[in-house]
Amino acid sequence: MTSQKKFLIINGPNLNMLGLRQPEIYGDLSLQDIIEYTEKKLLNKCECHWYQSNIEGEIVGRIQELTKQDYSALVINPGAYSHTSVAILDALHILKIPIIEVHLSNTHRREEFRQTKLTAKASTIIMEGLGKNAYFMAIESQLL
Ligand code: DQA
Numbered sequence: 674m675t676s677q678k679k680f681l682i683i684n685g686p687n688l689n690m691l692g693l694r695q696p697e698i699y700g701d702l703s704l705q706d707i708i709e710y711t712e713k714k715l716l717n718k719c720e721c722h723w724y725q726s727n728i729e730g731e732i733v734g735r736i737q738e739l740t741k742q743d744y745s746a747l748v749i750n751p752g753a754y755s756h757t758s759v760a761i762l763d764a765l766h767i768l769k770i771p772i773i774e775v776h777l778s779n780t781h782r783r784e785e786f787r788q789t790k791l792t793a794k795a796s797t798i799i800m801e802g803l804g805k806n807a808y809f810m811a812i813e814s815q816l817l
Contacts, residue, residue: 677719678745680812684725685732685752685761691777698778700804711808718816719745729758736764746771748811755792765795773811776801 684704687694692703702710708723715721722744726732732754739747747770754761755774765772772795779802780787793799803810 679720681744682723683749685754686727714809733764746815748773750775751792755790762791771797773798775807775811
């Protein structure tokens with residue numbers, strides 16, 4: 674049996690509030706609903722580990738741990754930290770595995786301050802505007 678690819682999916686601040694948070698932009702599914710939806714669509718083709726934090730330093734720490742682990746790729750929605758965090762950008766630059774940055778909304782259609790994406794400088798792929806399919810499509814892109 675060939676070993677399955679293993680993915681870490683990191684969600685940043687306020688993504689634990691999906692469902693309640695601006696449903697007109699992010700939809701009415703909770704993060705847990707999206708996790709279950711994604712896992713179901715992936716049909717056990719890979720192993721997924723989900724991590725969420727509202728704290729910049731914790732996200733940096735989790736990214737650093739990846740250097741000692743055997744993940745195939747990182748999927749990250751840094752939330753608002755995409756627009757501000759040099760610390761997360763620097764941590765991402767340490768990684769050798771593919772980094773797929775996702776945003777549920779299409780930030781290009783939104784406020785000016787969302788147009789700067791610091792973390793995108795370290796990302797291999799950026800996917801935006803896919804809503805609840807964002808994580809599924811990001812992982813699927815690494816299974817082709
Ligand atoms: C987001 C977009 C960010 O601008 C925002 O701060 C978020 C969510 C998205 O998934 O569309 O928290 O990353």
